[in-house]
Every structure is written in C-alpha cells, then in structure tokens.
Amino acid sequence: MFNALKKKFNSTVGKLTDKVSREAESEGLKNEDKPSEQSATLSRENKIEKISSVEDDLKEVEAEEKSKLPPSEKEKEVKSESKSFFSRFKSKESIQKDEKEVESVKPTTQDKSIEEEELDGDKSSIFSFIREKTLSEKDVEDILWELEMSLLESDVALEVAETIISSVKNDLVGKKIKRSSDVEDYTRQALKNAISTILDVESINIEHLINKKKAQGEPLIIMFVGINGTGKTTTIAKVSTYFIKKGYTPVIAASDTFRAGAIEQITHHAETIGIKIIKHKKGADPAAVAFDAVSHAKAQKKDLVLIDTAGRMQTNINLMDEMAKIKRVSRPDLIIFVGDSLTGNDAVAQAMKFNDTVNLDGIILTKAEADAKGGAALSIGYVIQKPILFLGTGQSYDDLIEFRPDWMVDQLI
Ligand SMILES: Nc1nc2c(ncn2[C@@H]2O[C@H](COP(=O)(O)OP(=O)(O)OP(=O)(O)O)[C@@H](O)[C@H]2O)c(=O)[nH]1
Ligand SMILES: [Mg+2]
Structure with a gap:
C-alpha cells in the first residue's frame, strides 16, 4: 500500500x-590546512614515509658532521669502524632485540584497527574536517x-x-x-x-456516537454517498460486519433504487451477513426507503441504519439534488463519502463537490490495497477538512481497516 x-x-x-x-x-x-586535523588523518604509509625521511635527514647530517672532523679524529673513526666490524657478529640477545625492532615497524593488528577506525569514522561522519554544518x-x-x-x-x-x-x-x-x-x-x-x-483533521468515533444515540433510544443513521462504482454497497456490507463483531445490530436501507441489479446486490450481502434489509421496488423514492429503514430501526431497537445510495456523478445536478432530498428526509447523523483511492485527484475533486452539496462528516477510501500512489489518502482529508475513517483493502467483508494518522505516517516514513 x-x-x-x-x-x-x-x-x-x-x-x-x-x-x-x-x-x-x-x-x-x-x-x-589545519595542522592538527591533518596529522590526525595521516595514514600509516604517510607516517612510515615521514619517519624514514627524518631518519635519512639525520644520516645526512651525521655524514656531513663526520666530514668536518680533523684528520686525527678521522683516524680514530676508522679504528672504531674496524672495531665495529667485529660487532657485526652480534650476540643472540641483540639479534632478538633487532627482530623486535623490525616487528614494531610492521603493521600490527592493533595498528590495523586504528586504520579501520579512521576509515569507519569517515563512513559514519563525513565531517572529519569541520565541526558542524548548518x-x-x-x-x-x-x-x-x-x-x-x-x-x-x-x-x-x-x-x-x-x-x-x-x-x-x-x-x-x-x-x-x-x-x-x-x-x-x-x-x-x-x-x-x-x-x-x-x-491532523478532527476525527469521529462512530462507536461512541452509536452508544450516545442508543442511550437516547435511537439508532445512529449513516448515509453513504459517492460516484458510480467506488465501492459504496460493498463498504456498507463491510461496515455492517465490523459493527456486528463489536456487538451492534445494523439494518440496511436499499436506497439505490436507480441502478438495475442494485437492490439484488445489497440483498445478497444482507442475507450473507445475516441482517435485516429494508427495500422497495426498483425506481421507488430512495428517501422513502431510508425513512422506512429508520422507522424499522427505532421500532426494533436496532443500533445502526446504513443507507446505500445510487452512484452519481458530482456534475449531475438532478442526482445531486436527489441526494440532498434523501438527507432531508432521513436526517442522517453522519454522511460518509466513499471514494476510490485509485482515482487520486479525481476522488478529491468529487469529495469537494459532495461536501458542498450535503456537508460530509467523514471519508472511506476503497481499493487502498492496490493503491501505490497514495495521493488521495494523503490529500482528501486535508482538502475538505474531514477525517478518513476507514480504508477498504479488498473485496471480502473483513477487508476494512480503521484509518489512523499515525499508522499512515508509519506506512510512509
Ligand atoms: N479491490 C477492492 N475492490 C473493492 C473494494 N471495495 C469495493 N470493491 C469492488 O468494487 C466494485 C464496485 O463495488 P460496489 O460496492 O458495487 O460499488 P458502488 O459504489 O456501490 O457502485 P454503484 O452502486 O454502481 O455506484 C466491486 O467489484 C467491489 O468488489 C476494495 O476495498 N478493494
Ligand atoms: Mg452500489
């Protein structure tokens, strides 16, 4: 997602x-050029090179000094040279001492780790030369x-x-x-x-609202709106399942009396889930169906009325007016816009129009499981300043997740 x-x-x-x-x-x-920093980053090779060049310089100075010596001293020097000829046959101890000296010049494991540390330091901090950057x-x-x-x-x-x-x-x-x-x-x-x-858009707690209405002996009425094929009917089946699991009893109003097969489709869902559906014939007044469903819920002490409506283009004024009429008659507590997440900017533009006509309370975005872009999910709530309540994440009744901003942030970053 x-x-x-x-x-x-x-x-x-x-x-x-x-x-x-x-x-x-x-x-x-x-x-x-900073001297201290420079010496800190000298590599082992540099160090050895420096030491040998200092040694060479010393030898040169020594040789020069020797050449300045008076002849008598020079002779002494020759003697001592010949003496030192014997000293070439070194004692075992002195050979061992020499070997130790040679060893000390070779890179040891400890030295290596210093080098590696220098390298690692470079990897973790590129600020080896400067203290900080603003x-x-x-x-x-x-x-x-x-x-x-x-x-x-x-x-x-x-x-x-x-x-x-x-x-x-x-x-x-x-x-x-x-x-x-x-x-x-x-x-x-x-x-x-x-x-x-x-x-950060103020959200609503539907369960809390159900309980509040229940305390007044009333059902919570939710109307679902949106353009054709966004997933309104399927989402009503999912929301029913969600609240049945929480112990509430919903009733469905088949207020899409317009599209052929719409009443059969939602009847099938209601039967599968095992809940009551209030329906009229195709072409009947959708507001009247919603009104009957509310009366039924009140009489039967049901907790929730979920009103399905026909899909309508936000540009069709007559159908948008009809939706406003369903609202006037059934007086829903919440109007939820169902948008197809995959339609991106279009979903946002639709939500704006529906909000202008009926004043939305919340949003459900469907097909989110297939949405790589995420543009609608990120924008829709901010643009109309209404919360996303759920995301539809598949075609089965359980494919509905509560939308939480912190969850979304974690998904993205
Ligand atoms: N992948 C996926 N498909 C979904 C989701 N929600 C709905 N659908 C599918 O979308 C298609 C349309 O769903 P409907 O519930 O009939 O849409 P509608 O808004 O009621 O359509 P109209 O009544 O024609 O306006 C169906 O095939 C659903 O299975 C979802 O979250 N994910
Ligand atoms: Mg439908």
Whole structure:
C-alpha cells in the first residue's frame, strides 16, 4: 500500500543525506590546512614515509658532521669502524632485540584497527574536517523541489504538496548537522511532522456516537454517498460486519433504487451477513426507503441504519439534488463519502463537490490495497477538512481497516 509514495519520501531522505555529506566534505577540504586535523588523518604509509625521511635527514647530517672532523679524529673513526666490524657478529640477545625492532615497524593488528577506525569514522561522519554544518535553504531547495514534483505525480493535491514542502523546509533550515546520520534523522522527522500536520483533521468515533444515540433510544443513521462504482454497497456490507463483531445490530436501507441489479446486490450481502434489509421496488423514492429503514430501526431497537445510495456523478445536478432530498428526509447523523483511492485527484475533486452539496462528516477510501500512489489518502482529508475513517483493502467483508494518522505516517516514513 502506498509504496510509490513511500519510495519517494525515502529517496528524498537518501538524496538529501548524500548531498549534504558531499557539501560538507568539499567544505572540509577547503579547510584541509589545519595542522592538527591533518596529522590526525595521516595514514600509516604517510607516517612510515615521514619517519624514514627524518631518519635519512639525520644520516645526512651525521655524514656531513663526520666530514668536518680533523684528520686525527678521522683516524680514530676508522679504528672504531674496524672495531665495529667485529660487532657485526652480534650476540643472540641483540639479534632478538633487532627482530623486535623490525616487528614494531610492521603493521600490527592493533595498528590495523586504528586504520579501520579512521576509515569507519569517515563512513559514519563525513565531517572529519569541520565541526558542524548548518543546513541552509540552498542545501535543501532542489531536492525538496524534486519531492514536490514527485508528490504531484503521485496525485497529491497541489496545496498539500506545497504545505508538506514548506513544513519540511522550515524544519530543516538552520539545523546543525554533526554527522551524516543527523541529516537522515532530521529529514525523516521533518517529513513525519509534515505528514502528521496534513492528516491532523478532527476525527469521529462512530462507536461512541452509536452508544450516545442508543442511550437516547435511537439508532445512529449513516448515509453513504459517492460516484458510480467506488465501492459504496460493498463498504456498507463491510461496515455492517465490523459493527456486528463489536456487538451492534445494523439494518440496511436499499436506497439505490436507480441502478438495475442494485437492490439484488445489497440483498445478497444482507442475507450473507445475516441482517435485516429494508427495500422497495426498483425506481421507488430512495428517501422513502431510508425513512422506512429508520422507522424499522427505532421500532426494533436496532443500533445502526446504513443507507446505500445510487452512484452519481458530482456534475449531475438532478442526482445531486436527489441526494440532498434523501438527507432531508432521513436526517442522517453522519454522511460518509466513499471514494476510490485509485482515482487520486479525481476522488478529491468529487469529495469537494459532495461536501458542498450535503456537508460530509467523514471519508472511506476503497481499493487502498492496490493503491501505490497514495495521493488521495494523503490529500482528501486535508482538502475538505474531514477525517478518513476507514480504508477498504479488498473485496471480502473483513477487508476494512480503521484509518489512523499515525499508522499512515508509519506506512510512509
Ligand atoms: N479491490 C477492492 N475492490 C473493492 C473494494 N471495495 C469495493 N470493491 C469492488 O468494487 C466494485 C464496485 O463495488 P460496489 O460496492 O458495487 O460499488 P458502488 O459504489 O456501490 O457502485 P454503484 O452502486 O454502481 O455506484 C466491486 O467489484 C467491489 O468488489 C476494495 O476495498 N478493494
Ligand atoms: Mg452500489
């Protein structure tokens, strides 16, 4: 679910980390002359080279000094040289001592680990030359622009994409970075904050509302609206199953009296689940069916009335007016828009129109299991300022999950 969107956020984290690391490195190279830092990063080869060159210099100086000696001294020197000829036949102890000296020059395991540590240090922190870097607008600008384009490609609404980008920018600019993992951590956190803000729409607790109405001896009435084929009827069957499992008794109103086969379809679902359905003939007044279902629920002390409605294009004024009439007559407590997650921006545009006509209370997005883009899920609630309540995740009755913003944030980052 939402894999493409997730990939885009993760790639932003990766790109920004790489970019800032590279920049810090080049900034660091400019400061390369710092003596103490330079000696700290000398490699083992450099060190040996330096030591041998110092030794060579010493020998040269020694030789020079010797050449300055007066002849008599020179003779002494020759004597001592000849003496030292015998000293070439070394004692066992001195050979062992020499061997130890040679060993000490070879790289030991301990030395190796120092080298490796230096390398590891370079991997974990590219800031070996500079202490810290402050993120600037220039550092983040192009990568966030790329992210904005990717979000738009994923059908994220323009205002949502812009809000995410400016929130991330605000969070990141001015942050002090000490190691490359800081960039990663801060970027992830900034993205999480931005998405949480987008999804922060006041939600409703349907179970709480059912109980409240129950206490007044009334059923909670929910009407489902949306364009053709988004999954309204299937979702009503899923929502019934969900609340039956919680111990409530729903009744269904077959108020799609318009589409051929609609009454049969929902009757089949009601029978399979084992709940009461109130239906009239095809072509009957959908508002009257809803009214009868509410009367039945009141009389039979049912907890929940779920009203199915015919799919209608948001552009069809007559059908939109008819929907407003069902609302007036059945006086639902909640009106839920059912949108197809796969239609992205279209789902958002539909929700706006339905909201204008009947004032929605919440949203259910279907087919979310097949939605890689995630644009509708990210945008729809923010654009109409109504909460997503559930996601449909398949064709069976149990394929319904409660939508929680923190769950969505975890899915994406
Ligand atoms: N994969 C998947 N398919 C779904 C989901 N929800 C509904 N569907 C399928 O979508 C198709 C349309 O579902 P319906 O419930 O008939 O849609 P509707 O909105 O009632 O359609 P109309 O009554 O014609 O307006 C059916 O084949 C459903 O099985 C879902 O979450 N995932
Ligand atoms: Mg239907």
